[in-house]
Amino acid sequence: xxxxxxxxxxxxxxxxxxxxxxxxxxxxxxxxxxxxxxxxxxxxxxxxxxxxxxxxxxxxxxxxxxxxxxxxxxxxxxxxxxxxxxxxxxxxxxxxxxxxxxxxxxxxxxxxxxxxxxxxxxxxxxxxxxxxxxxxxxxxxxxxxxxxxxxxxxxxxxxxxxxxxxxxxxxxxxxxxxxxxxxxxxxxxxxxxxxxxxxxxxxxxxxxxxxxxxxxxxxxxxxxxxxxxxxxxxxxxxxxxxxxxxxxxxxxxxxxxxxxxxxxxxxxxxxxxxxxxxxxxxxxxxxxxxxxxxxxxxxxxxxxxxxxxxxxxxxxxxxxxxxxxxxxxxxxxxxxxxxxxxxxxxxxxxxxxxxxxxxxxxxxxxxxxxxxxxxxxxxxxxxxxxxxxxxxxxxxxxxx
Ligand SMILES: Cc1cc2nc3c(=O)[nH]c(=O)nc-3n(C[C@H](O)[C@H](O)[C@H](O)COP(=O)(O)OP(=O)(O)OC[C@H]3O[C@@H](n4cnc5c(N)ncnc54)[C@H](O)[C@@H]3O)c2cc1C
Numbered sequence: 001x002x003x004x005x006x007x008x009x010x011x012x013x014x015x016x017x018x019x020x021x022x023x024x025x026x027x028x029x030x031x032x033x034x035x036x037x038x039x040x041x042x043x044x045x046x047x048x049x050x051x052x053x054x055x056x057x058x059x060x061x062x063x064x065x066x067x068x069x070x071x072x073x074x075x076x077x078x079x080x081x082x083x084x085x086x087x088x089x090x091x092x093x094x095x096x097x098x099x100x101x102x103x104x105x106x107x108x109x110x111x112x113x114x115x116x117x118x119x120x121x122x123x124x125x126x127x128x129x130x131x132x133x134x135x136x137x138x139x140x141x142x143x144x145x146x147x148x149x150x151x152x153x154x155x156x157x158x159x160x161x162x163x164x165x166x167x168x169x170x171x172x173x174x175x176x177x178x179x180x181x182x183x184x185x186x187x188x189x190x191x192x193x194x195x196x197x198x199x200x201x202x203x204x205x206x207x208x209x210x211x212x213x214x215x216x217x218x219x220x221x222x223x224x225x226x227x228x229x230x231x232x233x234x235x236x237x238x239x240x241x242x243x244x245x246x247x248x249x250x251x252x253x254x255x256x257x258x259x260x261x262x263x264x265x266x267x268x269x270x271x272x273x274x275x276x277x278x279x280x281x282x283x284x285x286x287x288x289x290x291x292x293x294x295x296x297x298x299x300x301x302x303x304x305x306x307x308x309x310x311x312x313x314x315x316x317x318x319x320x321x322x323x324x325x326x327x328x329x330x331x332x333x334x335x336x337x338x339x340x341x342x343x344x345x346x347x348x349x350x351x352x353x354x355x356x357x358x359x360x361x362x363x364x365x366x367x368x369x370x371x372x373x374x375x376x377x378x379x380x381x382x383x384x385x386x387x388x389x390x391x392x393x394x395x396x397x398x399x400x
Contacts, residue, residue, distance in 0.1 A: 003386070004029055004229050004239035005210070006217050006253070009039035010202060010375045011364055012245035014121065017209040018379035019243075019386070021124070026210035027239065029217055029229065030246075038247060038371060040199040041270045041340040043291040043302040045136055045282045046118050046373050048111045049161045049189040052152065053103040053350035054266075054305075054368065055095035063092070071321045073289025073304045077267065080308030087264045088307075090348035103349050106394035107370075108159040110351075110377055115193050117376035125208040127201050133193040136282040136291075139171065139186040145287065146185040153187050164188045177278035182329060183285075194282050196296050198372065213237065220244070220253055220361065227360055241360040243382055248310055248343035250365040259357055262400060263366055265310045265343040269318045270302035271326065271336040278330055288325040298337070301326040305344075314341040344368050354381045355391020362386060363397050 001024060005016045008030035020026045059066070059074070066074040076084065094103060115133075122128045140146040146165075153163045167185045172178060174188070195201050206212070219230035220242055227242045244250050251263040274297065282293045290303025306318055319339050327333060347353060347366040352374065357363050362385045364378050385391065393399065 001025070001240035002027065003241045003243060004227070004237060005243045005245055006030070006220075006229070007245035007247060007250075007365075008206065008212070009037050009245065009247050010198070010205075010372055011039075011247070011367060011378055012243070013202060013205045013209060014375035015243055015245060015364060015379045015382050017121075017125065017205050018376075018383055020210045022383060027213055027237065028210050029213045029215055029231075029237065031216045032214045036267075036341055036343045038268070038342040038344050039202055041302065041342045042198055042268070042372055043270075043282060043293045043300065044195040044198050044295065044372065045291065045293065046115050046193045046195070047136070047370055048114050048192055048373065049136070049156060049163070050370050050373070051104050051108040051111060051156055051159050051161060053094070053100055053107060054346070055091050055103070055348065055350060056100045057095060057097050060092060060095035063095075067307070071317070074307075075305065075318075076307045077309030077312060077315065079312065084264060084308045087262050087348060090262050094349040099349070103351060103394075104155075104159065106351055108161075110374060111370070112160060114373045114377060117380075118193060118373075121205070121376045122201070125201075125204045127204045130196050130201050130204075131193050132196055132281075132294075133191055134281040135188050135190045135192050136194065136284070137171070137175070137186045137188055138284045138286045139183040140286055141183060143184045149187060149286070162190055164190055175279055175281075175283065179329070194293060195372070196294065217246070217253060220257065222358065222360070225360070241362065241386060243362045243364055245364040247365055248345040250345065250363070254357070254363075257358065257361075259397065260400065261353055261363075261366070261397065262348055263353075264308055264346055266346045266368065267306040267309055267314070267318075268302065268342055268344055269304055269306075269314070269322050270300055270340045270342075271319060271322055272338040273299045273301070273326075273333050274337040276334060285325065285329055288328070290322060290325060292326070292329070299333075310343060344371070351394055352378065353397050354378055354385070354395040355397055356385045357397040
């Protein structure tokens with residue numbers, strides 16, 4: 001069967017690679033030069049330990065302060081505020097204790113095994129040299145913050161995540177370039193992996209995968225036993241099945257079909273510092289909401305959240321605040337060499353939408369903060385959906 005995959009981010013390309021390996025005819029359709037795709041500029045972590053949804057009772061308690069302080073790690077894109085109200089109401093509901101715990105358990109189930117899946121994918125596309133496995137660190141500024149983190153870490157352990165708590169000395173021994181005394185300690189997720197260049201990995205998956213058509217998709221329509229995919233050029237492509245993996249842009253293609261999904265963008269930012277790589281593993285100063293990730297020949301500072309603004313230009317003050325946060329750890333960083341913004345496709349319950357929505361139409365988007373991590377798992381679930389398997393209830397397009 002000929003399958004069209006809409007979207008060439010990490011989700012679309014990993015799906016296309018898997019389906020092509022399984023012997024399907026696959027055509028990837030994606031826009032040219034879409035500037036704010038999430039998959040190239042992310043922090044590169046395969047975050048098997050990221051079992052906490054974004055919405056939790058703690059975040060809910062702090063939400064008003066966080067959202068309306070435009071410098072906090074979680075902020076709102078002010079011009080988008082009104083349109084975000086329905087999404088935020090759903091997010092608030094998903095942040096209540098019972099929902100947050102159910103979402104945490106669903107995330108833990110999805111994340112288990114993501115590192116093994118990634119090793120297999122990297123080996124298959126000749127990308128094993130882009131994986132490192134020295135673990136990742138969440139670091140805490142004060143003894144109180146370190147002590148406060150224990151409850152959440154115990155909860156993670158209960159869900160099968162390996163965590164070692166380190167005091168200031170043990171952290172310094174692991175990362176000797178950190179300014180002495182800057183952090184009270186850290187949580188180490190031992191042995192977890194990261195990508196030292198997500199864009200290069202994406203290019204290798206693309207090269208090992210399917211045929212490609214560069215075009216903007218404007219419509220999806222059922223025709224006969226298959227689907228007609230309308231393009232901005234006025235032309236159309238027909239396929240036996242369609243997989244929609246267009247990241248933050250996916251919901252608008254579903255509205256004309258009567259399928260409504262609460263999808264928004266969590267805009268994230270990065271800065272890169274060439275020539276100075278003072279860390280040996282991904283390192284998150286927890287109060288600042290971003291990671292330093294050692295990339296090939298450069299240090300990337302990537303993260304923070306600005307909700308909304310799918311079609312709006314970046315907010316330059318977010319880069320300035322990210323630079324302030326980076327310099328609060330390493331004051332002597334050189335001026336940034338590059339800056340970037342990308343759109344995390346985000347659903348209020350922090351779970352992606354993966355599964356069949358209509359006969360021959362499979363959805364695969366909404367992976368929020370962990371789309372890189374979950375790409376191989378998503379490809380497996382899409383393959384099973386195309387074989388007729390019902391979606392996992394927690395990910396089902398019918399859950400809204
Ligand atoms: C700052 C930051 C840090 C992050 N760090 C991590 C991390 O460490 N670990 C992790 O697991 N995840 C991380 N993430 C999240 C991860 O990057 C995303 O979840 C993931 O990249 C989403 O991939 P995607 O393929 O769904 O979307 P995208 O990469 O955005 O791709 C969307 C694709 O759809 C195409 N498209 C859109 N509209 C159309 C259309 N109409 N017609 C045709 N094509 C279209 C686009 O051109 C593009 O090819 C991070 C994200 C950010 C922003």
